[in-house]
Amino acid sequence: MGRDLNDIRHRRIWLKTLATPYFFGASVIGPLHVQLAMPCQDSFAFKTIDEDFAVAAIADGLGSASKADIGAKVAVKSAVKSVERAIKATAIATHKSVDITTLAKDAVTAARRALEKRAKTEECSLRDLACTLLVAITLRDAVAAVHIGDGALVVDTDNGLHLITGPGESEYTNEVTPLTSQDWEESLKSTSAVSGVNGIALFTDGCQRAGLKKADNNYAPFEGFFRPLFTYATQIDDFEQANQDIYDLLASDKLSEHSEDDKTLVLGILPKGT
Amino acid sequence: MSRLEESIEIANPQHPHCATVLLLDISGSMVANGKINQLNDGLRFFKEDVTSDELASKRVDLAIITFGDGVTLTHDFSSMDAFNPPTLRASGLTPMGEAILRAIDLIEERKFEYKSRGIDYYRPWIFLITDGEPTDMKPGDATWKKVVAAINDGENNKNFLFFTVGVEPADMDTLKQLSPSNRAPVRLMPGKFKAMFEWLSKSQGRVSASKVGENVQLDSPAGWAEISTI
Numbered sequence: 225m226g227r228d229l230n231d232i233r234h235r236r237i238w239l240k241t242l243a244t245p246y247f248f249g250a251s252v253i254g255p256l257h258v259q260l261a262m263p264c265q266d267s268f269a270f271k272t273i274d275e276d277f278a279v280a281a282i283a284d285g286l287g288s289a290s291k292a293d294i295g296a297k298v299a300v301k302s303a304v305k306s307v308e309r310a311i312k313a314t315a316i317a318t319h320k321s322v323d324i325t326t327l328a329k330d331a332v333t334a335a336r337r338a339l340e341k342r343a344k345t346e347e348c349s350l351r352d353l354a355c356t357l358l359v360a361i362t363l364r365d366a367v368a369a370v371h372i373g374d375g376a377l378v379v380d381t382d383n384g385l386h387l388i389t390g391p392g393e394s395e396y397t398n399e400v401t402p403l404t405s406q407d408w409e410e411s412l413k414s415t416s417a418v419s420g421v422n423g424i425a426l427f428t429d430g431c432q433r434a435g436l437k438k439a440d441n442n443y444a445p446f447e448g449f450f451r452p453l454f455t456y457a458t459q460i461d462d463f464e465q466a467n468q469d470i471y472d473l474l475a476s477d478k479l480s481e482h483s484e485d486d487k488t489l490v491l492g493i494l495p496k497g498t
Numbered sequence: 499m500s501r502l503e504e505s506i507e508i509a510n511p512q513h514p515h516c517a518t519v520l521l522l523d524i525s526g527s528m529v530a531n532g533k534i535n536q537l538n539d540g541l542r543f544f545k546e547d548v549t550s551d552e553l554a555s556k557r558v559d560l561a562i563i564t565f566g567d568g569v570t571l572t573h574d575f576s577s578m579d580a581f582n583p584p585t586l587r588a589s590g591l592t593p594m595g596e597a598i599l600r601a602i603d604l605i606e607e608r609k610f611e612y613k614s615r616g617i618d619y620y621r622p623w624i625f626l627i628t629d630g631e632p633t634d635m636k637p638g639d640a641t642w643k644k645v646v647a648a649i650n651d652g653e654n655n656k657n658f659l660f661f662t663v664g665v666e667p668a669d670m671d672t673l674k675q676l677s678p679s680n681r682a683p684v685r686l687m688p689g690k691f692k693a694m695f696e697w698l699s700k701s702q703g704r705v706s707a708s709k710v711g712e713n714v715q716l717d718s719p720a721g722w723a724e725i726s727t728i
Contacts, residue, residue, distance in 0.1 A: 256553070395621075395656070396619060396620050396621045396656075397514045397618040397619060397620060398514075398620055399621065399656075433508070433509060433510045433511075433512075433514075433618070434506070434508045434509060434510075435509055436509055436510070437509045437510060437616075438510060438616040438618070439616055440616075441613055441616075446507070446509030446510075448506065448507030448508075448509065449506050449507060449508065449509055452502065452505035452506050453502070453506065456502060456505075469501065469502050470502070472502065472503070473502040473503050473506070476502075476503040477503075478503050478506070478508065479503075479508075482508055482510075482511055482513075484553055
């Protein structure tokens, strides 16, 4: 009996192996935002551009900004579109020499410009659209990121988990420099491409205390949180179900108990190198 | 329980802390018009109100320093659950300068402790409530300069948020000179101690629950305070 079930499961996975790179994820509104009748101010977007490239972006609108939900949406959409456009304009033969850090920087700049434009059409101040932004671009098994504000990117490699970019320097847990700040350019954190990556996880600060351990004022990815997630990410065979599973996790008591904030988690599985 | 919820563990189940120091004037003049009794009632109400907000009660880390007959750490930092509102008695002078410096030291020590224990934290609050003028310093003297510099440096370096509330017959002009340049003192409307503590509790709930940019924005204290016109 047990063997039969195993056979079926095995077959199913074998038949439906998903083409890499692939991404899935969800945003959920935090219990406190529900209570205060605020919208979900987190947003995410991702796109598998071709078999080499993919891009994922997450943004967290500031609770203190009146149109932060719009700001976060505009930021992730324009960032992803910027990367897609740039890759499509690049000849396939030169793909391997593309500098993905520069692309990610350009994407953040595009997001900032899009926010400036949106502030005009919304007839609001740029500050009303305040949000964080993290853009990760993958090229085969390499990933680079550019980031402003909190939230983080964790990667899974054959040598374990690594924090590629984290919540940043702010002493206080709820104070950040948003993309709409005057000092946004000086506050950007960019990382050069890291290769040998199997999977990536982007998440907003609502998941931070679940996923990151703090010791001596440094953050490190927490195995107990990410290992089950990356294992799960390699085993999915249906995106709709996978998105729902992430949604259920983010909305679960276990996570809500530790953060009343909106939560976003995007997981990606990359192809093997070369 | 969903499958993923069952399989994951939480890295840091400890809530971030919001260190708050109430810096309370219990000099002899607080006896007048039942102010000390209202302050005591206010503290009991504050405990109730913060405790009723599940999140704030897990995050607010409260200490009380009183000044009157000397400067006393009446209640060292604790969670709201472990806070038993004291019944304060008014007597003595107003050694406000020493009390402020003590509060600033206490905040720094607490932050050091958070860091060494890996606890995330919000910007701490110092909430000064007084009905008088300092008796241990005068505008322009050495202590005064030291205290004003400590308050302004602390605000500018984002070490803490400093609030000043003047209770009748406080000299608002003196308090204004003492307050950080970006946050003028407010005058408590007569008998509005409870409303003030309600605002404090609510503001802390807010601050400890949402992300802010460069500026911390708070609800208007209009229900209990007159904005000084000086």
